[in-house]
Amino acid sequence: MRHLAVHFLLFLKASALSFGGLGGLPILQQDLALRNVPHLNRLLGQALAVGRLSPGPNGLYVVSVGYQMDGVLGGIAGGLALAIPPFFVLLVAIWYAKVAHLKRTANALMALGFALTGLLGFTSWQIIRGSSTDVFGWLAGFAGFVVSARFRPHPLLLIGVTALLGIAIYR
Amino acid sequence: MLEVALAFTRVGLLSFGGGSASQLLMRKELVWKHSWITDVEYNRVWQLSKLTVGIQQIGQVLLYGRRLAGRKGMGVAFAGFMLPSVILTIVMSIVLVAVIGNHYVDDALRLVIPWTGGMTMATALQMWNPAVPQAARQWLRIAAQGLIVLICSILVGVVHVPVPLVMVSALTLGALLP
Numbered sequence: 001m002r003h004l005a006v007h008f009l010l011f012l013k014a015s016a017l018s019f020g021g022l023g024g025l026p027i028l029q030q031d032l033a034l035r036n037v038p039h040l041n042r043l044l045g046q047a048l049a050v051g052r053l054s055p056g057p058n059g060l061y062v063v064s065v066g067y068q069m070d071g072v073l074g075g076i077a078g079g080l081a082l083a084i085p086p087f088f089v090l091l092v093a094i095w096y097a098k099v100a101h102l103k104r105t106a107n108a109l110m111a112l113g114f115a116l117t118g119l120l121g122f123t124s125w126q127i128i129r130g131s132s133t134d135v136f137g138w139l140a141g142f143a144g145f146v147v148s149a150r151f152r153p154h155p156l157l158l159i160g161v162t163a164l165l166g167i168a169i170y171r
Numbered sequence: 172m173l174e175v176a177l178a179f180t181r182v183g184l185l186s187f188g189g190g191s192a193s194q195l196l197m198r199k200e201l202v203w204k205h206s207w208i209t210d211v212e213y214n215r216v217w218q219l220s221k222l223t224v225g226i227q228q229i230g231q232v233l234l235y236g237r238r239l240a241g242r243k244g245m246g247v248a249f250a251g252f253m254l255p256s257v258i259l260t261i262v263m264s265i266v267l268v269a270v271i272g273n274h275y276v277d278d279a280l281r282l283v284i285p286w287t288g289g290m291t292m293a294t295a296l297q298m299w300n301p302a303v304p305q306a307a308r309q310w311l312r313i314a315a316q317g318l319i320v321l322i323c324s325i326l327v328g329v330v331h332v333p334v335p336l337v338m339v340s341a342l343t344l345g346a347l348l349p
Contacts, residue, residue, distance in 0.1 A: 015225045017335045022294055024225075026327060027334040045284030046271075048291060050263045056183045056256025057193060057228040063257055067264035075264060079257035083249070085225030089233060092223050104346045111345025113298050114316055115338055118323030120295035126328075127288035133281060140282040144289025149296050158290070159283055166282035167275050 004070045004077060011062050011081030016088075019112060021058025026119035028065070029126065041130030043068055048127070052155040057082075136169055172247060175239050178205065179232060179251035184259075193228050197235070207239055229253065 010031045014024030025044070032040055044061070047068060051061030059082055066078030099105045128141035140162060147158065178200040186193040194217070201207050216238070220230040229252070236248025270276045299320060301313050323341065326332040 013335075017224065017338065019224060019227070020298070021226050021228075022291060025291070030327070030334050042280075042284060045287055046267060046280065047264075048287040049280075049283050050260060050267055052287060052290065054256060054260040054263060055186050056252070056259075057186075057226045059226045060256060060260045063260040064264040064267075067261055068268060072261060072265075075257070075261035079253065079260075082226055082257075083229060083253055086223055086227070086229035086233060088225070089220055089223035089230030090237075092230075093219055093234065096219050104348070107348040108342045108345035111319070111341045111348070112338060114319040115323045115341035117295045117299040118320040119327055119334055119337065120298065121292055121320065122324040122328045124288045124291035124295060127291065128285045131281075131284040131288065137281060137285045141285035141289040141292075144286035145292045145296075146289075148290040148293035155290065159286065162282050162286045163279035166279040170278035170281060171275075 004073055007066065007069055007074060008077040008081055011066060011078050012084060015059075015062065015081050016085040019116065021060075022120055023116055024059070024062070026123040028062070029123050037069070041127050045127050045131050049159055053159060140165075172240055172243060174205070175236065175244050176247040176251045179236070179248040180255060182232075183252040183254075183256045197228075197231065201235060201239075208235070212238070 010028065014028040014031070017027055018024035025048075029040070029044060032044075037043065043065065047061040047064035050064040051059070054060045054063075062082055063075045063078040066074035066076070066081075068074070070077065128138070132138045132141060144158070144162070147153065182193060182196045182200055186196050198210075198213055202210055202213050216231055216234045220227045220234065223230040229249070232248050232252045233245050236245040238244075239248070271280075299316065301316060302309070319341075323337055326337050327334055
């Protein structure tokens with residue numbers, strides 16, 4: 001139970017300090033790596049795949065990470081951790097009118113966007129590097145990047161085709 | 172109230188494909204189908220939700236729910252949007268964990284995991300969304316932005332600076348820009 005509470009706090013921290021569904025991924029990856037979670041990149045990759053296949057908002061990979069670490073209660077903890085921080089928007093709504101028009105607000109959000117690109121880019125690089133066992137794995141990572149960036153097809157289709165390719169190549 | 176709950180449940184259950192699918196379905200339910208709010212109101216809340224922490228769509232759902240039916244509306248909209256998705260994600264994770272070890276699944280995952288890493292990297296690039304430069308000056312601007320992106324990666328990946336510190340520094344430096 002203590003592990004569950006600690007993991008919930010880590011999920012909550014990642015969610016509360018991030019902007020957007022995947023924004024918390026670098027924070028969570030760093031925190032779980034510090035705790036020597038075994039096969040972390042594989043676990044995160046699996047969770048990202050489940051999150052991509054699930055309907056609903058971005059960021060549900062946290063629910064899958066929670067389940068894989070602590071079972072159903074871990075999944076619920078992940079869902080709760082995702083659900084709590086957005087209530088902050090009720091406070092933001094009060095003061096938004098005062099700062100929305102400021103150039104400094106736009107500049108701050110722009111700089112945060114660059115930082116998130118770097119952080120998320122590095123985390124995804126680690127997932128590709130940690131899970132690619134041969135040249136086909138590297139090619140899959142590269143293709144996933146190019147196809148998603150260029151064509152934006154449905155993730156369900158992409159993941160399904162990749163899974164079939166994996167079975168065909170390694171059987 | 173029931174209609175509000177059902178509308179957000181439909182959005183939560185049918186929005187396969189992430190944020191853009193959610194936005195389209197939410198706009199369809201609230202603006203086009205039920206005419207509960209106008210396009211302008213929808214966009215204002217959308218902009219506002221970008222300033223909140225965590226998942227922006229949840230912030231949007233809270234604000235739309237409150238706008239439609241007060242606190243109760245906020246509660247049912249939130250529950251309708253989140254509960255089915257979270258339950259489905261847990262069920263899919265149960266299935267995944269149950270089939271890990273099967274040769275076919277392991278073979279599939281050998282490509283699927285690096286592939287999702289590539290997809291996530293594409294999401295990172297879309298956050299930056301650099302425009303194709305037309306003039307030399309624009310090349311300089313893109314190069315400067317790329318340098319910031321690279322510095323943030325190095326700070327976390329090589330220097331092991333805590334991620335929240337990098338994010339807060341970026342926000343602060345951005346706000347200090349003239």
